[in-house]
Amino acid sequence: MPHPASETDFSATSTDLFDLNLPEIAEGEGPIDHPEPTFDEQIAHAKMLLAWRDGRTADHPPRQNERFEM
Amino acid sequence: MTNIFETAARAAQAANREFILIGGHAVNARGYQRTTLDFDFLIPAGDLTSWKTVLSGIGYHPIHETKAFAQFEPVGGGGFRFDLMLVDDATFAKLMAGSEVRAYGGCEVRVAGVLHLIALKLHATRTWDRAVQGKDYYDILNLIRINQIDTEAPEFQEILNRYATPSIRDRLLSDLNRSV
Numbered sequence: 001m002p003h004p005a006s007e008t009d010f011s012a013t014s015t016d017l018f019d020l021n022l023p024e025i026a027e028g029e030g031p032i033d034h035p036e037p038t039f040d041e042q043i044a045h046a047k048m049l050l051a052w053r054d055g056r057t058a059d060h061p062p063r064q065n066e067r068f069e070m
Numbered sequence: 071m072t073n074i075f076e077t078a079a080r081a082a083q084a085a086n087r088e089f090i091l092i093g094g095h096a097v098n099a100r101g102y103q104r105t106t107l108d109f110d111f112l113i114p115a116g117d118l119t120s121w122k123t124v125l126s127g128i129g130y131h132p133i134h135e136t137k138a139f140a141q142f143e144p145v146g147g148g149g150f151r152f153d154l155m156l157v158d159d160a161t162f163a164k165l166m167a168g169s170e171v172r173a174y175g176g177c178e179v180r181v182a183g184v185l186h187l188i189a190l191k192l193h194a195t196r197t198w199d200r201a202v203q204g205k206d207y208y209d210i211l212n213l214i215r216i217n218q219i220d221t222e223a224p225e226f227q228e229i230l231n232r233y234a235t236p237s238i239r240d241r242l243l244s245d246l247n248r249s250v
Contacts, residue, residue, distance in 0.1 A: 017164050017186075018185070018232060020165070020193075021157065021160065021161045022157070022189075022190070022193045022233075024196075025138060025197045026197075030138075030139065030197055031136075031141050031153050034108050037105050041107060042105045045105045049103060052176060
């Protein structure tokens with residue numbers, strides 16, 4: 001029976017598993033970074049994580065200028 | 071209310087496209103809670119065309135694309151963004167082997183293994199603009215602490231040697247020693 005994938009079981013093939021071909025990104029060639037979240041967005045994100053933890057439906061984060069009602 | 075993450079995950083499943091959750095939400099799924107406003111998926115580069123169809127189907131359009139990344143935001147702006155990191159098939163297979171399925175965001179998704187996640191974060195700190203932001207560094211530090219990573223283990227030493235710059239390596243080891 002195949003052994004289930006687990007992040008704790010790298011013993012047999014660790015060298016292979018960590019030999020990743022990751023792209024070298026030159027300055028300016030990376031992804032566009034998202035602006036730092038506003039306070040409202042941080043609140044919305046925290047509520048989303050709580051909702052996910054509790055198994056409820058998650059909210060979409062508000063747009064930049066959208067007020068978030070507590 | 072829309073759970074766009076769950077919607078995307080189910081759309082990908084319906085299209086038979088695999089992905090591994092990386093980035094800030096993977097960090098959240100691994101126990102360190104911080105704010106992030108985009109979903110980072112690692113995918114095989116050859117699947118990008120299919121992913122454009124998947125994301126278009128849920129109301130997203132591409133805003134930026136390089137050889138290693140493709141980024142999407144909702145038509146009309148606002149809301150979460152999807153950032154796809156593109157890797158070759160062999161690298162994707164290795165990250166799949168180290169990943170595990172976890173319940174996150176209302177569905178079950180593959181989350182990068184914590185050591186792979188640290189490797190990706192260490193790699194990200196090699197680029198100047200990411201290093202300046204500093205958030206990757208604190209992700210790494212907190213992932214190590216929260217997941218009780220054995221920093222003396224050969225696996226951890228291996229990723230440190232492979233992916234950390236000398237300055238990040240020294241700073242990390244110094245900060246970890248100070249917290250003991």
